[in-house]
Each structure stands twice: as structure tokens, then as C-alpha cells.
Amino acid sequence: MEAKDVNYCVILAGGIGSRLWPVSRKELPKQFLDWFGTGRTLLQQTYDRFRKIIDAKHIFIVTNEHYADLVREQLPDVAQDRILKEPIRRNTLPSVAWATTCISHLCPHGNVIVSPADQLILEENNFDNDVLKGLDFVGHSDCLLTMGVKPTRPDTGYGYIQAHENMEEGAFARVKSFTEKPALDFARVFMESGEFYWNTGLYLYNVRTMMKAIHDLVPDYRDSLTEAIDAIDEDDFCRVPAHFDTLPNLSLDYSILEKSENVYVQVCDFGWADLGSWCSLHNDTQHDRQDNVLLNTEALLYNSEGNVICLPKGRIAVIDGLKGFVVAEKGDVLMICPKDDSAALRRMMTDAQMKLGEEFI
Secondary structure: OOHHHHEEEEEEOOOOOHHHOOOOEOOEOHHHOOOOOOOOOHHHHHHHHHHOOOOHHHEEEEEEHHHHHHHHHHOOOOOHHHEEEEOOOOOHHHHHHHHHHHHHHHOOOOEEEEEEOOEEEOOHHHHHHHHHHHHHHHHOOOOEEEEEEOOOOOOOOOEEEEEOOOOOOOOEEEEEEEEEOOOHHHHHHHHHHOOEEEEEEEEEEEHHHHHHHHHHHOHHHHHHHHHHHHHOEOOEOOOOOOOHHHOOOOOHHHHOHHHOOOEEEEEEOOOEEEOOOHHHHHHHOOOOOOOOEEOOOEEEEEOOEOOEEEOOOOOEEEEEOOEOEEEEEEOOEEEEEEOOOHHHHHHHHHHHHHHHOHHHO
16 A cells, blocks of 8 residues: 555644734634635645645545535535534644544554644645655654744744754654743743754644544543544544533643653754744745735835735725834724734734624624
């Protein structure tokens, strides 16, 4: 059997992208948007990326049931039984456990990569090679694997992985520690040490290894996984497991990776960015000469620098004297907010929800 035949991909596409409000909204989250005017949304780009190296029948999309129609509309080639529809919004472990259970029914020894639907990958050839190399590694090792990239700045918005030794690109090493979104001083130390890598949120494993890890480390999932495997129906393959909404709402990082001793990191270099916030969009996308980022937007800017501008098609921004702000408009909301002030953004979104109503979120 060829390696490609035993490789699977799980794309997580159920979030609402609240840190990119008001453009990312509950009704149309960021993964379903075309941010850069390419003609493809983030979800479509993610699917396209994996479709080149993994059989389309082996790609699963996990999303909230509210977004199932959007997934079908944007990915018409994906079979219905490859779209796993969660009845409630959950963290990553329930999603991964369900998808892995489905894959175990098809291929008990399959190799899996889990990917968010909202990442930017600039060097796709390098990405393809690294993914295939990582899948081969977990196929021959009883371990869990995360992909890390060398930090280019002391970013406080990313998670960090510490390896047991400094590594060259393409190497594998045992993970020593995980740190989620450190303070700026720690981020500087991490970057300067050479031992730490940004956590891309790309995870690879063999089905048997992950199922054992969940069974051993998350007791509340043991019976549910067994019941889910026994209940799989060939005629309704993607049916949500019984009691799915009662599973503890845990992250894969915290409940599995940080508690396992057999976790490795693969050092990669494929032009990665997590498009999780306005600040990350500014840091990791193309700038003009004044350090402004125009996201598929027309604008006339004067004496302005370090801004992110995102307006609907047909709207033009004319701005003078603005520095370090986000100017974003979607539908009935125009937001102008300091780019680096995530607390202000959360406050504004909460106020809009409480004072104006759910339809503004």
C-alpha cells in the first residue's frame, strides 16, 4: 500500500474568529472569507493545499453544524460523510477525538495531520515535503508530532515549543515544554535562546498512538470513544456520537500533548503565519512602504503608518495622520481600534453584543 493511501487530514473549521471582528462574524467566520482577493477563502486554500498530497477521500472537515451548508458550498467535492458537524462549539480535543475515531474505523493504522482552516502558508512546496516527512515519521514511531517554526520576532500571540536541543531545519527532537502566549520579556528570552519554536497548531500522529493517548490521559473519554466506535454506521458514517455534548471541553494541547512523554517537534520553514488577530495579519502579510496592510481594499493614505485597513468591495478609505490602528468594516459595523490593543477589541465587541444585539457579533 502506498504511503498516500494511509494518510489522512482533519481540517478544523468550526471557530468564529472573534479576534478579527467585525469582519469575522458568527454568521460568516474568518475561515469562510477571502481576505486577500485570491478568489479562494481560507478554508478553500487549506483544502487545496492538502488535496495535492492527500487523497480527497481521506480529508475530513470538522465544523459546527451551523456552518455545514457553508462548507458544502465552498467545498462541493468533499463527500457528505467527510463533513463532521458538531452540535455545539467545542475545543480541539472533542473534534480530534471524533475525527480520529472515524478514521480508525476506516484505517486503524492510518497517519493523520490535524490542521486549522485559517493559516497562511507561503512556501507550499516546502510545506508539502515537511508534511509528508512528518507523516512518515509518525507512521514509524510511537509518538505524537507537532510542527514548529523558528520565531522571527518575540510575538506574545503565539504558543512556543521548547525542544531538548537546538535543531536544524527538518530535524525532529523530543519536546521539553509548551508555553502558551508568554509575556513579552519571556518571548524575547525564548527567541534569543534558540531552543524555542512557534507552535503552528499542526499536529501529526498515527491513529493507534492518539487513541491510546486519549484512553490513558483523558479518562472521561474512554467509554465515549468505545461507544462511538461500536456505533459507527456504514450508512451514516458522520453521525455525531452519543453524548458528544457532554464530553469535557478540553484542548488537544493541554490534555494530551502537554501530558505526554512521547511528543516530538519537527522544525519547519514554509512561510507560516496564524491569521488569528488583526496584529498577526499586520505582522505576517504584505505591507506598503509606510508599513500599512490593505486587505483587498482600496485606500488613499497620508502620513499614516502601521495600520490595517479592511473595507468591503466598492468602499475607499481616505485617511490622514493615523498610526497603528485597524480600520475594518463589515455590514453594519465600522470599527476603528488600536491594532495592538486586543483588550479594547474584546471590550468593543462585548459592548456591541450587549447594547446593540447578537446580530452585530
